[in-house]
Amino acid sequence: MTPIQEKLTPPWKEAWQSFYKNKLAVIGLGIVIFFIVIALVSPWIAPYSFKDQIMAERMQAPSSKHWFGTDDFGRDIFSRVLYGARISLWVGFFSVLGSVVVGTTLGIVAGYYGRFVDTLISRIFDIMLAFPSILLAIAVVAILGPSLQNALIAIAVINIPNFGRLVRSRVLSVKQEEYIMAAKAVGMLDARILLRHILPNSISPVIVQATLAIATAIIEAAALGFLGLGATAPTPEWGKMLADSKNYITNAPWTLFFPGMAIMLTVLGFNLMGDGLRDVLDPKMKQ
């Protein structure tokens, strides 16, 4: 055994190396970072305000002055798309965070304690999943009233069972692992086993799923926006921008094209990244 020769590679670094090998995933990460940066700096880089109406400049086709053209209020679409990144990422991230927190908690409880609690929680998940998600979201928004925040809540709600089930099944399978048996054999308390062993080993598919769910959440938010159940004016939410412009498809297609592309690219970025993460983090694929 030659001690010097073997390098120490911490797992995260290894993970990064194998993620880095996946070109598409890196592209995805690039896209995501790109949009995050845009979201952060949009107030400084946007050439115009996202809400100032200049009626004299309505519906102008893309030009050097307005790269993506202007909308029916004479607002610069490029600037609005930039600001829109904030909204979409914000909704995507926080709605998923909400579902992850609630879903994971329920999933762990169901998976670890089993029996009655499990049956109850699983049934609720079953029922929720049996509803078409967009209808459920519409219903939630209908109850709470349409606003960006409520759309976010609705999206979070409809995604809870996905995470719940995932975590539950992970917990159930991790529970069977020999190292959990080993942990019990050491005389560990349940709580410790749960927190130190089961949770960390159940979480990586959740991270993967969460990345992919952000993608879906962005689309869902846009869909709600499109149905008029999301962001309120003058918030430059991409889906709402589409909804506001859908009548201009023949005479001002740019008002639709760019927000649509922005949604697609962002979502694509998260999907690519999620795919890459899955390869790296999902232990099923490892070894």
Next chain:
Amino acid sequence: MLTYTARRIFSLIPVLLGMTLIVFAIIHAIPGNPAQVILGQRATEQAIAEVTKQLGLDKPWYIQYFDYLNNLIHGDLGNSLRTRGPINEEIWPYLTATAELTIVAMFIAIVIGVNAGIISAWFSKSWFDYVAMVLALIGVSMPIFWLGLMEQWVFSIELNWLPTTGRENVRDPITAITNFYLIDTLLQGRMDHFITAVKHLVMPSAALATIPMAIIARMTRATMLEVMKSDYIRTARAKGLRMFWVVYKHSLKNAIIPVLTVIGLQTGLLLGGAILTETIFSWPGIGRYLYDAITFRDYPVIQSGILIIAAIFVLINLIVDLLYVLVDPRIKYSK
């Protein structure tokens, strides 16, 4: 198998019951009084109070719920508040219209998705694999309402290849028998109508098929790759079996189980997700019907519509589960 099916159907009852309760709770939590909608902008306060009473909406919700359940048990979904028609009858054309759209979309998604997935896995890392998978990723990243609009713009307006909306040429209408126009037109031996029906189906079903197709392709590829690594595939090859049969017989049958799950889930999602497609393409389907019912506070319709969709969804997944048993003898449910 039979007992298993019976048992599964039996065990659906609590789910469906739970669903009715939740639907009930949700729609009663939604603010807005159907009486207001019925009476419209011209409503007076007394009129609204009166209508509310006539509709039985002033009773406590649990009484309403039991009334509803009671009717449900007798196979009666109630009457629409808006049209007064019995929902049992009213919902059928919507349901079949959506069913036709969904089935065609799902058919496209499965045929193309599964095969693309198989070929990608078979020739993994080939250019086909890369192209197909990047396309699939773009597919899942596509907001379908946007896709639908863009489709219309390109194929209907610019190229003038396909009709924009609807199910038929209203000037030369199709006579409904089953309300599945593809079937009806063939039954009537009207090839011209059949072609019209197909042309109307192309864009909405393509829009609707995009996401499930992409998901199925990805799933098929992933499970095929996994399966093709397995020992029994090696055994099959060691027998001297042609790769084609190795792939389409031995691998596919094994890979299809997770794909079936996805197909089941996606079909259910399509049913509900048709709202957007149906809006854009003016497809007289259940999604649109429900959406209108929600804006109209047509409680019985919302309730029954969601319940039916959910029941179909649950049923599809039951069928999927039963298919598992057919495909995989290891799943011994009847144990």
Next chain:
Amino acid sequence: MSKEPILQIKDLKVSFQSGKKFIPAVDGISFDLKNGEILGIVGESGSGKSVTSLATMGLIPSPPGKIENGEIFFEGKDLKNISEKEWRKIRGNQISMIFQEPMTSLNPLFTIGNQLLEAIRLHTDLTKAQSIVRSIELLKLVGIPRAEGILKEHPHQLSGGMRQRVMIAMAMACNPKVLIADEPTTALDVTIQAQILALMKDLNKKTNTSIILITHDLGVVAEICERVIVMYSGQIVEQGDVRKILKDPQHPYTKGLLKSVPDLRGKKDRLYSIPGTVPSPGTTLKGCRFAARCAEVFGKCREESPELFKTEKDGHEVRCFLHTLNERSDKHVGVTS
């Protein structure tokens, strides 16, 4: 005992892609399989036993695998450049293979009958009815009672031993000339293993099928093999008659291996253990691959890679410099434990 080689492997080198590099898993091995003999291949996990057998079947997964070099002759015919179609005629027909894992080597979704019939009808012109008769015959041959019933069953309804028998029946379906058995009994219990080994020996006698038996259990080798090849890190380190190798091993690795087996017959106080572990594939080492773990290592071992030296005794070969020294001296260094 002069039998003609039915299968000849010459200087086979197989690599697997890992990142940008190709890492050799089998690095230049050559051996003959004589007609009607049972040849054992032993070696530790990862030494390249399975890869060798897969290469013989033309089944190296590519990518990531690649046959970089070497020839395989079957009945004098070079298999290197034959088409996939010709390969299919050989696989399952002339050369058959059974695998280590009886639990996973049968397709779980098809009945035993289906899978067996498939094997038979691929290479023969038998009708379905005839194939069924043949399958039952085969199942009886491998000692399965109530063969008719089994045909309709699915793999999961059979125990491991039964499945392995089915695998053997399948492999024997077209009376292959060569049967490659890759650890056919590792997953089985000893009592079942004994049954399967007896069966294989029996088949070999009855049908004169040549068998390559891959295993890591020297006991199994002793039981049924005539000749044995010992592999280490993708190379053959010793090959020859089973008696010679088990009784008087020449290579320090073989010696160590033999000594580290806990013996049923008498209690040793301490087992001999070969220090260290097998070098992970791809580590480029100068000199002998076993040098780092060898108890008898000397200077040259770390500088040069030894050839496979033929000793004069009946085709026995050793890859060790000691051997060239030992030829003339009694300087044999004992292995200390």
Next chain:
Amino acid sequence: SNNSKETGGKKETPTTSSEGGSKKDTLVYGRGGDSTSLDPITTTEGEAYKVTINIYETLLNYGDQDTTINPGLAEKVDVSDDKLKYTFHLRKGVKFHDGTDFNADAVVYNFNRWMNGNDEQFPYYSMFGGYKKDEGHVIKEVKAVDENTVEFDLKRPQAPFLKNIAMSAFGIASPAAIEKYGDDFRNNPVGTGPFKFVEWKQNDKIVLEKNPDYWQQGLPKLNKLIFRVIPENAARLNALAKGEIDVMDGLNNSDEDTVKNNPDLQVIERPSNNIGYIGLNTTKKPLDNKLVRQAINHAVDKKTIIDAFYGGKALPAKNPMPPSIEGYNDAIEEYTYDLEKAKALLKEAGLEKGFEIDLWAMPVARPYMPEAQKVAEVIQESLSKVGIKANIQSVDWATYLEKARKGEFGIFMLGWTGDNGDPDNFIYTLLDKDSIGSNNYAQYSNDELHNILIEAQTETDQTKRNDLYKKAQEIIHEDAPWVPLVHSTPLLAAAKDVQNYLPHPTGSESLLKVEFK
């Protein structure tokens, strides 16, 4: 023959019935929503009347493009001096589609049916002050004098009585069919009109065909009439451009140029009979201060709104009813768009720092407010310039109306399309204190106004009435419970070969005379 451009490329077989050769005689009308009922009295919905006006006829008709009173099923009306007795002389020889005769009994049957109903069944009956059991009900009795004469006895004079009679909702249905179908009559309409009902596929299409026995010779011109539902405006326009439909309503103002530039299409303007307004809840702080309401009136830039979202077509409003209605007070001086004045008024009200408030925008498109959300954005922007921070809010339509009715809104957008062309239908309905809890969403209450309006209701001398209404408009202008925004001109589009399409201000018109070139 360009009668079918539907499925691009290949022409489909001509759809005309075999005799007429190639002349087009099927008209497809594309619209955004479906009817909810084809029994017009059971609904208040415009989409229903678009269809029923072709199936049923009323005793009296409006003019082709105005709300003057013309003969309908009744050839003549006699009015007693005390305005309490109306005698209708019915047209002879008219038959319902089911073959039964139209006569005085049928009229009596229909009116009795409605009068004895309730809100749920027949929501429009409020036009006559409620139902028979109600105190405010104006009709004492309807009786058949003879086969072709019907007499209406009123409890008290009602000025717009005849205008009400002409409303689509009061189309005369076949009593036999009502008896036959019972509750299902709404799906099986039978009237005397130019078109007969054929088929209704909900949310998809309603098919009507020519009534061959129609009493007016040579009419209708069309053989078949199909109403198709295409929810998205853009999709509907596409369908029109491709010839899938022949007429569409709900044309976006922004698409007007597209249509005009298309040689195959034409734009048709519907005469304005509506008001779109911003309501200012007079009971909510700080809107309870008249100065604040006036300030807001000065702060809204109607021209920009009209240019941007009404295609420049709408009329800026200064009164709560459109100028086409008798009694319109044109002397009123409108609150000009003047930010300085607005600021000054706010200052006077002690609110120079401005304030924050919710601005409720309608979630649906209405003829008077096709793009409410966008208009709200413009208003939001305008208000911000005088320091009022408006947050745009929205809920679904049902809740919106409910909240508005209950006075939960501060600033909100709404509007009204006239039912019968009478000023009462605007001013009393929308702004009288009696209407608080129903349509007086601004919760505006002014006793002086109330007295004037009540007087006008029973006053049957038209000039006197007009004066009363002019006075009323002055009071309203001063109190400014609204920002009257626009009187819009809803747009329709049609294929170039559609002729004689005369849109009616009430929003629904009979296609009796429409034909293809």
Next chain:
Amino acid sequence: MSELLLEVNGLKKYFPITGGFLGRKQGEVKAVDDVSFFVKKGETLGIVGESGCGKSTTGRLLMRLIEASDGKIVFEDKEITSMSKSELRKTRRDIQMVFQDPYASLNPRHSIEQILEEPLIVHGIGTREERRKQVKDMLEVVGLSSYHAKRYPHQFSGGQRQRIGIAKALMTKPKLIIADEPVSALDVSIQAQVLNLMKDIQKEFQLTYIFIAHDLGVVRHISDRVGVMYLGRLIELAESEELYENPKHPYTKALLSAVPVPDPDIKKKTFLIEGELPSPANPPSGCAFHTRCVECMNICKSTRPEEHNLNGHYVACHLFNG
């Protein structure tokens, strides 16, 4: 030396087979069926048997990782089977386990240091520095270096992982170690290293082993006494020398004769037993082995044989009746 450390009496574990409507119990798997034995301080008791015969279940029952259906386990005069949870946790300090699969029994997300330190933390032993030192020491004991401490399980080979598994079991200085097939997954050359290590530390730490394996050679090598299990029952138990040289039970005889020996000269007495292991869910009546036994008598089919003690050589077979 002959002090009793552990005594097991009538131990049973029946797993219910659930299924059917509402998951009713439909039968049971008699994984361990009336097993009794004792373990003396400092010795190694080997348990062999074919797969599925209940070896692991027995091991787990001893630590009460699963609850016994019946029977008594006494460890140092304390009855494990009736302990409270907290007592049990304390006792687990003294009984540790080494698992078969070195890949699965270490949490892949924890570094070796964390893995080894954890038992100490759990039992509140030492300060952080002390614990870290102990980890380093223990790594040396099992033949690894302290620089390995920061690594993660997947960065080790199978043999090294099994050493870590052993180190982990040793951290709390237990008295008894239950090793469930600790070398089955390893290559022979590595297996020898681990077996030697286990022998060495047994001396060093005065450990008692219960060593479960299916490899008769390995068991013989390490055990003082050996028990043979068949279908949940302990059918023979004796001093290792005695058992291997003079097996009494027909099953043991068959088992021993089936093991291939790497010596081509040994002429095998062909003593193949026919058939496969019956299912524990549906064990044969009487003597569980009677279906495969060459010396089967009528009584074997009906009556379960008693355990006979022939001078410390226990055998459960009717051949030794009377």
